[in-house]
Amino acid sequence: LDEKIWLGLSFGMIMIFMLITGYQGFALEMGPPSHKETIDPQKVDQTAPFDQPGIKQIGENEYEVVMTLQIFSFNPANIEVPAGSTVHFTMTSKDVVHGFQVANTNLNAMVMPGHITKITQKFDKPGKYLVLCNEYCGAGHQVMSTTITVK
Ligand code: CUA
DSSP: OHHHHHHHHHHHHHHHHHHHHHHHHHHHOOOHHHOOBBGGGGGGGGGTTTTTEEEEEEEEEEEEEEEEEEEEEESOSEEETTEEEEEEEEEEESSSSSSEEESSSSEEEOOTTOOOEEEEEEESSSSSEEOOOSSSSSSTTGGEHHHHHHO
Protein backbone atom coordinates (compact mmCIF):
# COMPACT_ATOMS: atom_id res chain seq x y z
CA LEU A 1 0.00 0.00 0.00
CA ASP A 2 2.83 2.35 0.92
CA GLU A 3 4.36 1.88 -2.51
CA LYS A 4 1.13 2.70 -4.25
CA ILE A 5 0.83 5.97 -2.35
CA TRP A 6 4.36 7.00 -3.38
CA LEU A 7 3.68 6.01 -6.96
CA GLY A 8 0.48 8.02 -6.92
CA LEU A 9 2.26 11.01 -5.39
CA SER A 10 5.09 11.03 -7.91
CA PHE A 11 2.63 10.65 -10.75
CA GLY A 12 0.69 13.58 -9.36
CA MET A 13 3.88 15.67 -9.15
CA ILE A 14 4.74 14.89 -12.76
CA MET A 15 1.26 15.93 -13.85
CA ILE A 16 1.59 19.22 -11.95
CA PHE A 17 4.99 19.95 -13.52
CA MET A 18 3.60 19.21 -16.95
CA LEU A 19 0.68 21.53 -16.35
CA ILE A 20 2.99 24.33 -15.17
CA THR A 21 5.30 23.88 -18.16
CA GLY A 22 2.33 23.76 -20.49
CA TYR A 23 0.86 26.89 -18.99
CA GLN A 24 4.17 28.77 -19.21
CA GLY A 25 4.52 27.78 -22.84
CA PHE A 26 1.02 29.00 -23.48
CA ALA A 27 1.57 32.26 -21.62
CA LEU A 28 4.82 32.94 -23.48
CA GLU A 29 3.20 32.10 -26.78
CA MET A 30 0.47 34.65 -26.12
CA GLY A 31 3.12 37.16 -25.03
CA PRO A 32 2.74 40.91 -24.77
CA PRO A 33 1.08 42.20 -27.97
CA SER A 34 3.99 44.48 -28.77
CA HIS A 35 6.18 41.47 -29.37
CA LYS A 36 3.68 39.56 -31.44
CA GLU A 37 2.19 42.06 -33.81
CA THR A 38 3.83 42.24 -37.18
CA ILE A 39 3.32 44.36 -40.27
CA ASP A 40 4.59 44.33 -43.84
CA PRO A 41 7.14 47.19 -43.82
CA GLN A 42 6.54 47.76 -47.55
CA LYS A 43 2.85 48.40 -46.95
CA VAL A 44 2.87 50.60 -43.85
CA ASP A 45 1.04 53.43 -45.63
CA GLN A 46 -1.77 51.11 -46.66
CA THR A 47 -2.06 49.25 -43.34
CA ALA A 48 -4.36 50.46 -40.57
CA PRO A 49 -3.80 52.22 -38.27
CA PHE A 50 -0.61 53.47 -39.94
CA ASP A 51 -2.48 54.63 -43.03
CA GLN A 52 -3.56 57.54 -40.81
CA PRO A 53 -0.68 58.54 -38.54
CA GLY A 54 -1.58 61.20 -36.02
CA ILE A 55 -2.88 61.96 -32.59
CA LYS A 56 -6.41 61.13 -31.51
CA GLN A 57 -8.23 61.74 -28.24
CA ILE A 58 -9.72 58.48 -26.99
CA GLY A 59 -10.76 59.45 -23.46
CA GLU A 60 -11.02 62.37 -21.10
CA ASN A 61 -7.27 62.44 -20.44
CA GLU A 62 -6.26 59.79 -22.89
CA TYR A 63 -4.71 59.99 -26.32
CA GLU A 64 -3.60 57.56 -28.95
CA VAL A 65 -0.62 58.41 -31.12
CA VAL A 66 -0.14 56.37 -34.27
CA MET A 67 3.40 57.07 -35.41
CA THR A 68 5.62 56.01 -38.28
CA LEU A 69 9.38 56.40 -38.12
CA GLN A 70 11.62 56.62 -41.15
CA ILE A 71 14.98 58.14 -41.97
CA PHE A 72 15.19 60.66 -40.39
CA SER A 73 11.83 61.71 -39.04
CA PHE A 74 8.89 60.98 -36.77
CA ASN A 75 5.37 61.26 -38.19
CA PRO A 76 3.52 62.95 -36.62
CA ALA A 77 6.16 65.34 -35.30
CA ASN A 78 5.88 67.90 -32.50
CA ILE A 79 2.74 66.52 -30.89
CA GLU A 80 1.00 68.40 -28.08
CA VAL A 81 -1.05 67.01 -25.19
CA PRO A 82 -2.56 68.60 -22.08
CA ALA A 83 -0.78 67.96 -18.77
CA GLY A 84 -2.03 64.82 -17.05
CA SER A 85 -2.61 62.96 -20.29
CA THR A 86 -2.01 59.28 -20.71
CA VAL A 87 -0.65 58.67 -24.18
CA HIS A 88 -0.67 55.31 -25.92
CA PHE A 89 1.95 55.14 -28.67
CA THR A 90 1.58 52.66 -31.52
CA MET A 91 4.66 52.76 -33.71
CA THR A 92 6.38 51.08 -36.58
CA SER A 93 9.33 51.81 -38.84
CA LYS A 94 9.05 52.20 -42.60
CA ASP A 95 12.69 51.36 -43.21
CA VAL A 96 15.42 50.53 -40.69
CA VAL A 97 15.58 50.11 -36.91
CA HIS A 98 15.00 53.37 -35.07
CA GLY A 99 14.74 54.31 -31.42
CA PHE A 100 12.11 56.28 -29.57
CA GLN A 101 13.52 57.84 -26.45
CA VAL A 102 11.79 60.67 -24.63
CA ALA A 103 14.02 62.75 -22.37
CA ASN A 104 12.99 63.05 -18.70
CA THR A 105 10.68 60.03 -18.93
CA ASN A 106 11.22 56.27 -18.84
CA LEU A 107 10.13 56.04 -22.45
CA ASN A 108 12.73 54.19 -24.43
CA ALA A 109 11.71 51.77 -27.14
CA MET A 110 13.14 50.18 -30.23
CA VAL A 111 11.02 50.60 -33.33
CA MET A 112 11.68 47.98 -35.96
CA PRO A 113 10.44 47.52 -39.50
CA GLY A 114 7.94 44.68 -39.61
CA HIS A 115 7.00 45.08 -35.97
CA ILE A 116 4.53 47.16 -34.04
CA THR A 117 5.77 48.78 -30.83
CA LYS A 118 3.19 49.81 -28.25
CA ILE A 119 4.03 51.85 -25.17
CA THR A 120 2.05 54.00 -22.81
CA GLN A 121 3.19 57.04 -20.87
CA LYS A 122 1.45 59.53 -18.60
CA PHE A 123 2.67 63.11 -18.96
CA ASP A 124 2.07 65.05 -15.77
CA LYS A 125 4.65 67.81 -15.91
CA PRO A 126 4.16 70.57 -18.48
CA GLY A 127 7.11 71.23 -20.73
CA LYS A 128 8.75 70.43 -23.99
CA TYR A 129 10.05 66.88 -24.06
CA LEU A 130 12.81 66.05 -26.49
CA VAL A 131 12.26 62.88 -28.52
CA LEU A 132 15.40 61.25 -29.89
CA CYS A 133 16.18 58.32 -32.11
CA ASN A 134 18.70 56.33 -30.11
CA GLU A 135 19.43 53.59 -32.63
CA TYR A 136 22.03 54.38 -35.28
CA CYS A 137 19.99 54.55 -38.49
CA GLY A 138 22.23 56.27 -40.99
CA ALA A 139 23.84 59.57 -41.95
CA GLY A 140 21.04 61.69 -40.50
CA HIS A 141 20.69 59.77 -37.26
CA GLN A 142 21.98 62.66 -35.14
CA VAL A 143 19.30 65.01 -36.43
CA MET A 144 16.43 62.54 -36.03
CA SER A 145 14.47 64.19 -33.26
CA THR A 146 11.17 65.83 -32.48
CA THR A 147 9.33 67.11 -29.42
CA ILE A 148 6.31 66.32 -27.31
CA THR A 149 4.81 69.43 -25.77
CA VAL A 150 2.83 69.01 -22.56
CA LYS A 151 0.71 72.09 -21.83
CU1 CUA B 1 16.51 56.93 -36.58
CU2 CUA B 1 18.67 56.89 -35.56
